[in-house]
Amino acid sequence: MNPAVPTPLAPPGAQSNAPPAPAPLIELRGVSKVYGQGQTAFLALKGVDLQIAAGEFVAIMGPSGSGKSTAMNLLGCLDTPNAGEYRFRGVPLQGLQRDELALLRRQYFGFVFQGFYLLARTTALENVELPLVYRGLPARQRHAAARAALDAVGLGPWAHHTPAELSGGQQQRVAIARAIVTEPQVLLADEPTGNLDSQRGHEIMALIQGLSRERGLTVLMVTHEADIAAYASRLVRFVDGRVASDQPNPNPVMPAPAATLAAAL
């Protein structure tokens, strides 16, 4: 499903055979981030090491101020570290300009935010189309791709509704459709259920988990709710700007396929 981007990495099959592990999709090495200057400087990340392989569903947890959101912004190329190295697909991103980072986001990343951030007074279809406009896709292909993405999140019939006419859960679905319409490699979700009630939250999580499984999408999700994090296959916990624990989740919550379908419709 992902766009056929030539990868500099070894194919995943080589992983079990070759003793030197291939470069992961995402790798942070000793990454630090400082906000502010002088006396008021705040060290948000203090030498974080993190490796994430393609197709993983990682939940990043931690209390407020633990650096989890900062880590997320760095991972999504929305911000740059002060020290340390960020390698994406084995390529160090050091020294990239704003515009180059923008192109990287355009190509490989999809974003879902707590606050949805849909354009007001704009139909779901046009919201979903937006990233494709920046990719320079012709109108016909834009419409087709946006329709497909809306169908994938179960909002096909709502294509011509504006955010004001949609519920919170539906708005977040539109935002997810916008994030996946470019068929990105990584989906970054910053508290995607934070503005939703519990039931809508679980529906959204079922959708994200489904996308991860069906499309092989790498998902990085920041949350502070344990029952939301339980959908992920790996839990990374931040405390005081450091990774405090990093463990697989052998039994992620698996909603029944029927429930997913029902939620989608």
Next chain:
Amino acid sequence: MLLNALILALRSIRRNLLRSFLTILGVVIGVAAVITMVTVGNGATLAIQAQIQGLGTNLLQVRPGQRMGPAGAGQAAPAFTAADAQAIFEQVPGVLATAPEARSGGTVVANGRNWSSQVIGSSNDWLLTGNWRLSEGRPFSDEEQRAGAAVCLIGETVRRELFGPNPALGAMLRVRQMPCEVVGVLAAKGQGAFGNDQDDLVHMPLNTFQRRIVGHTRIGILQVSMQDGVETAAVRGGIVQLLRERRNLSETDEDNFNVLDTRQLAQTLSGTTRIMTLLLGAVAAVSLIVGGIGIMNIMLVSVTERTREIGLRLAIGAREREVLLQFLIEAVVLAAIGGLIGMTLALGASIGLSALMAVPFVFDPGINALAFAFSAAIGVLFGYFPARRAARLNPIEALRHE
């Protein structure tokens, strides 16, 4: 990239109709006000110039009395006589024609209708100095002028008021108590430089006027028209010298008459109207500025929402220059639409007002361009610069902007 930005800009305009409308309105008001005011003002200036041309260029008007000085100081200046006019014509070089002009108000009656008008006694040369043409009929014959015959020429206003659709030529009318025959009608000149009706008059031979209307021979004005190409100052000097002699003024006496140069008058008057135009333009410029402040306001109020929007666009991979191009196009399109509507409105308003004020309508490309450029600059400035500030933010900061 340009095409994409255009799509995004047009979508954004459509999405924010109210904001777009208000922005356009600001531009429309400013542009329309300035262009209308200046265009009508220019028309008024032209009209005044044209009227003074109609009065006769190369014309000097000689009136008794000092131009300046306290009222009632010294003796009332003596009037002129018909002989003064003749002497100027014969003795001052460069003079084309002179006409002694005596005026009096009077009621004119014909067809059972009354009309209060100006009665003028003068010669046929008065037609020449005043740039009058006849729309029908003939001027006075020499015999009629000499004998003081009961004949007259009437202005268009008098003809309309007394005769309406009926033929005026050959008709009899009564001026005060004197019956006289209409031998000609003067072609209309329209409104004068001071808003007076130049066509509201009855013209008769000087002798007729003096003997049968006023009963004295005092002349109020000497109209002197000069030959083409002669120096006004020389003719004026000649007239002054001649009249001083004829009025027995000694070396130390001041002139007890004055000579008015209509060309100078024309310059003074059109200078005045030009100042009026500037003033009107300045007042209208205030509305341009107010319109600009309106635009500024709308743009700044929407900046929070727009900052978040810019943050989102940056997050999903828009480059700074793509975002800026979109906002620039948006601002330019709004300003251009506003400017075009404003210019169209101004065109209509200027034509309408010009017709109402009876001044010529002259399209002035300069002021159109200026007003348009100014509004467009404001629109672009305040549409573009807040966006630029937002686009330079980190995407996350922009998204979290409150």
